[in-house]
Amino acid sequence: MIGIDSRIVIAGAGSIGCYAGGRLAVAGKAVTLLVRPRMIEGLRQEGLRIIDPDGSDKLVEPEQFSLTSDPKIAFGQADIILVTVKSGATEEMAKSIRENAPSDVIVVSLQNGVGNAETLRQHLQPEATVISGMVPFNVVQSEPGVSPLNVRQTIPGTILIDDTLRGLAEVLSVSGLSVQAHPDMQGILWGKLLINLNNALNALSNLPLVNQLADRDWRLLIADQMGEGLKVVGAHGITPAKVQGAPPAVLPWILRLPNVLFRIAAARMLAINPHARSSMWEDLSRGRATEIDYLQGVIIRLAHEKNIAVPLTRKVLACVKQAEGKPLRSHSVEEIRG
Incomplete structure (x- = not known):
């Protein structure tokens, strides 16, 4: 069930994932970042800084989001999973979601390339809903060692997702992260x-x-x-x-x-x-x-x-x-x- 209290997991908390997750967390959404073990300590202690194209920034405090490197913990109670890994890791991530997430989970691909949603469908439970998405902007991450981790959106833009699931775009669209449904995602x-x-x-x-x-x-x-x-x-x-x-x-x-x-x-x-x-x-x-x-x-x-x-x-x-x-x-x- 999609709602304002939907539990959202970022599967692949790199540059795009951290930016989207940070924006959702600041807006009060229940967000869990699935991250590499080496990232946990820094994010848990210092939080995450998200920066707009105009240079304005916002510190996401550590208590505003959850962190784990364990897919079982991340996916176990997920309502919506935003997949932001590289395309080459899509199949592996899909198998991890299948093993650990509820069978009727909603999975949104926010990745480069044209075949990721189909790869997810091939490896997820039949009951899962897979949604194609497109992020029109790049996000640049700060150099290793910079604390807190900075993620900067380089140009303005609205994320587009399939219009097949009513209400999903509204749940994901928050201040600083505009999301809209689109009828021709393959063309996009x-x-x-x-x-x-x-x-x-x-x-x-x-x-x-x-x-x-x-x-x-x-x-x-x-x-x-x-x-x-x-x-x-x-x-x-x-x-x-x-x-x-x-x-x-x-x-x-x-x-x-x-x-x-x-x-x-x-x-x-x-x-x-x-x-x-x-x-x-x-x-x-x-x-x-x-x-x-x-x-x-x-x-x-x-x-x-x-x-x-x-x-x-x-x-x-x-x-x-x-x-x-x-x-x-x-x-x-x-x-x-x-």
């Missing part, structure tokens, strides 16, 4: 995937997003990669929906504009935190595995099915694979184009 997820193709390029550039977008050579690279993606999804009859701003089909045209015209046409796109970078940059900088297989990898697999050449997408995936687990360095546009 495909639109987000095309935008997220730049996650890899931003990581390889080692530049803040605003600096990367200010450079026309990088924008042309982004546009060319997105063009490959649009061609592939179009060949499969997929219609990506607008996430924020311009529709996906128009974005390559905007990105190719000369600098003067781009600054006018993309003023909203450039109104982001000057330090904002992609989540994949954070993954590479911290030596973590990336989600490249669930972004560029999806385009490459679909291209293969239709015998469509996507040389740039393949090169970007190869560059990221080579960069994983190594010290972060700046790649040039010329190096990526090969």
Whole structure:
């Protein structure tokens, strides 16, 4: 039963998970963060600082939320579970939820990629309700050792979820965390995937997003990669929906504009935190595995099915694979184009 007192669990309390959980906790929701053991002591002693795009911040006191690294404790009494793990960990998380949560639990995927909800459905109890969701903004986490842990939302945006469960968006929408129901979540997820193709390029550039977008050579690279993606999804009859701003089909045209015209046409796109970078940059900088297989990898697999050449997408995936687990360095546009 969905209600204002629903017990909410954040399954994967990384950057997005901590931000969403923090906002819900501040609003008085019953929130449990399922976290790695190494995070518990710091969060229990110092709490969590959540920061808005405009720089205003709020300290979430330790007593405002529950913490555990034990899935049995986290999921045992859960009404709603927000899954925020990387796409590669979805199946494992689904199995943990199945083993420990009530059979009729509501599970919301707030992850990158287009197949996470289906993966959850395949591995959860038949009675569970799985909802697709999309987070349109990135959240940057403070460097290790900073106390309390800071999570900063880099741009404004409204989280979208499936409209199949009435009242869920209203329960999850609180001050600082806007959530709305949407009738075409698959279209939204495909639109987000095309935008997220730049996650890899931003990581390889080692530049803040605003600096990367200010450079026309990088924008042309982004546009060319997105063009490959649009061609592939179009060949499969997929219609990506607008996430924020311009529709996906128009974005390559905007990105190719000369600098003067781009600054006018993309003023909203450039109104982001000057330090904002992609989540994949954070993954590479911290030596973590990336989600490249669930972004560029999806385009490459679909291209293969239709015998469509996507040389740039393949090169970007190869560059990221080579960069994983190594010290972060700046790649040039010329190096990526090969």
